[in-house]
Amino acid sequence: MNKVQKRTKIVATLGPASAPKEILTSLIEKGVDVCRLNFSHGSQEDHLKVIHTIREINEEYSLNIGILADLQGPKIRIGKMKEGGALLQNGHILEITTHELIGDENKIYITYQTFPKDVTKGEIILLDDGKLQLEVLDTNRLDTVTCRVIHGGILTSRKGVNLPNTKVSIPSLTEEDLSNLNFVLDSDVEWIGMSFVRTADDIYELKKIIAERGKDARVIAKIEKPEAIQNIDSIIEATDGIMVARGDLGVEIPMEQVPVLQKLIVKKCRDAAKPVIIATQMLESMITTPRPTRAEVNDVANSVLDGADAVMLSGETSVGEFPEIVIETMTKIVKNIEESSYPYFSARKPGTNPETSIPDSICASSVYLAQQVNAKAIVAMTSSGYTAFEIASHRPNADIHTFTSNKALLNTLSLLWGVKGFFYDGEESTDASIADINGQLKDKGLIASGELVVNTASIPIAEKGRTNMIKVSVIK
Numbered sequence: 001m002n003k004v005q006k007r008t009k010i011v012a013t014l015g016p017a018s019a020p021k022e023i024l025t026s027l028i029e030k031g032v033d034v035c036r037l038n039f040s041h042g043s044q045e046d047h048l049k050v051i052h053t054i055r056e057i058n059e060e061y062s063l064n065i066g067i068l069a070d071l072q073g074p075k076i077r078i079g080k081m082k083e084g085g086a087l088l089q090n091g092h093i094l095e096i097t098t099h100e101l102i103g104d105e106n107k108i109y110i111t112y113q114t115f116p117k118d119v120t121k122g123e124i125i126l127l128d129d130g131k132l133q134l135e136v137l138d139t140n141r142l143d144t145v146t147c148r149v150i151h152g153g154i155l156t157s158r159k160g161v162n163l164p165n166t167k168v169s170i171p172s173l174t175e176e177d178l179s180n181l182n183f184v185l186d187s188d189v190e191w192i193g194m195s196f197v198r199t200a201d202d203i204y205e206l207k208k209i210i211a212e213r214g215k216d217a218r219v220i221a222k223i224e225k226p227e228a229i230q231n232i233d234s235i236i237e238a239t240d241g242i243m244v245a246r247g248d249l250g251v252e253i254p255m256e257q258v259p260v261l262q263k264l265i266v267k268k269c270r271d272a273a274k275p276v277i278i279a280t281q282m283l284e285s286m287i288t289t290p291r292p293t294r295a296e297v298n299d300v301a302n303s304v305l306d307g308a309d310a311v312m313l314s315g316e317t318s319v320g321e322f323p324e325i326v327i328e329t330m331t332k333i334v335k336n337i338e339e340s341s342y343p344y345f346s347a348r349k350p351g352t353n354p355e356t357s358i359p360d361s362i363c364a365s366s367v368y369l370a371q372q373v374n375a376k377a378i379v380a381m382t383s384s385g386y387t388a389f390e391i392a393s394h395r396p397n398a399d400i401h402t403f404t405s406n407k408a409l410l411n412t413l414s415l416l417w418g419v420k421g422f423f424y425d426g427e428e429s430t431d432a433s434i435a436d437i438n439g440q441l442k443d444k445g446l447i448a449s450g451e452l453v454v455n456t457a458s459i460p461i462a463e464k465g466r467t468n469m470i471k472v473s474v475i476k
Contacts, residue, residue, distance in 0.1 A: 001029050001061040007418040008334045009033040009310040011277055014050050015318025021053050026324050028065055031331035033414045039180045040072040051187050064421050066414035069184040071177045073195025074170035076161040079109030085156035092149045114169050117141050126162040130251040164252045172202040185215045190412040193220045198227040200238035216408055224248035236272050247280035266306045271349040273393040275415050278303040279312035287320040297333055304337045309417040344397035345371050359467040363390035366454045366470050370398040376451040377401050383464040385409045392416045403437050430461045438473055451475050
């Protein structure tokens with residue numbers, strides 16, 4: 001397979017349109033780097049088949065495609081509505097109950113059992129991604145909330161509910177989430193997405209479960225609640241990566257704030273050397289048409305220019321009519337920006353952790369050296385992956401080639417901007433290992449005679465300690 005090479009990674013949500021092996025193989029060849037499994041849809045059996053397919057493709061083509069298992073989280077929905085839905089008219093009084101029933105114009109069921117206790121008079125309720133808006137008039141704090149319809153429309157079954165003003169008491173991991181979490185940990189997925197994160201404690205709770213299972217999965221915190229914005233610094237510190245989930249975020253907060261918040265979060269993540277994904281409605285129109293809107297093209301391009309590690313597709317690849325054309329389109333946009341306008345070597349704030357000051361300085365120096373000597377590549381040896389995260393966060397123009405003896409790490413690195421991972425388990429002297437690795441890269445056609453590369457490693461190499469060495473090599 002001659003996989004398209006680019007620096008900004010593409011995360012594709014898999015579903016009926018993209019799960020068959022021949023289609024998924026084509027999507028990967030055209031630019032997909034990480035496959036997202038959305039646990040808001042599909043059974044565990046369905047997802048297991050897809051996991052096996054991804055692993056088969058990795059084995060067959062010597063690839064390192066990662067898997068992001070996205071837990072549904074405490075998504076609040078209304079229940080079933082009468083056939084054809086109900087027309088909620090402006091000014092109409094409506095009751096929301098926690099007793100299950102078939103909804104109509106006068107009363108609807110909500111899955112959130114403590115809803116009457118958590119809401120207060122005057123708060124806003126948004127239905128169906130904000131298309132319908134209600135105002136709370138009264139609550140009996142037991143099982144019923146009375147509302148007035150502010151902006152009405154047709155309400156159909158199982159639509160989502162957003163509560164931008166309400167302090168929601170639902171736990172971040174539901175019983176369904178815990179079941180799905182154990183399932184994906186059994187399958188050794190690399191990344192786990194946590195939905196509706198509100199505080200850093202949500203992340204620590206998930207990480208504790210992962211650690212107790214003895215697994216190495218890393219956590220992506222999905223930013224889609226006002227509380228998450230308020231706690232963004234502590235959440236970034238706690239998590240392994242961030243997803244700017246602009247769908248729910250743009251409903252929960254004023255939508256005009258989202259573009260600036262996107263740029264702010266990307267910068268904070270780069271400063272912390274944490275990967276950041278921009279998600280939701282990137283090429284939404286391509287679910288049903290083979291060409292994107294000009295606004296969508298600009299949106300993808302601006303996300304790349306902002307410095308995101310990855311851009312993500314949802315319905316476009318999971319249920320859309322043109323998944324292969326979607327990936328081709330996104331890849332074209334990404335590559336054009338990277339080849340013409342990308343702000344390489346963009347400044348980032350240095351880390352302040354005294355325990356990692358030496359490896360952080362080595363990584364920053366390797367990027368500076370690569371720029372000064374016009375190196376073709378930065379070649380890093382790592383056991384934990386820390387060096388790859390750090391170097392990638394500086395966004396160097398030089399290629400980033402990462403060698404590790406930790407096979408499980410290779411798929412994890414597939415999410416990081418610009419990083420290509422390779423397996424290497426040699427433990428000769430540092431000089432011999434560097435020569436060996438550089439030789440392998442030359443054999444693969446990734447570097448050529450006469451080119452310069454910047455090598456980083458740990459001395460002594462057998463101890464697999466923190467990066468403490470940097471070297472400029474001329475390829476012979």
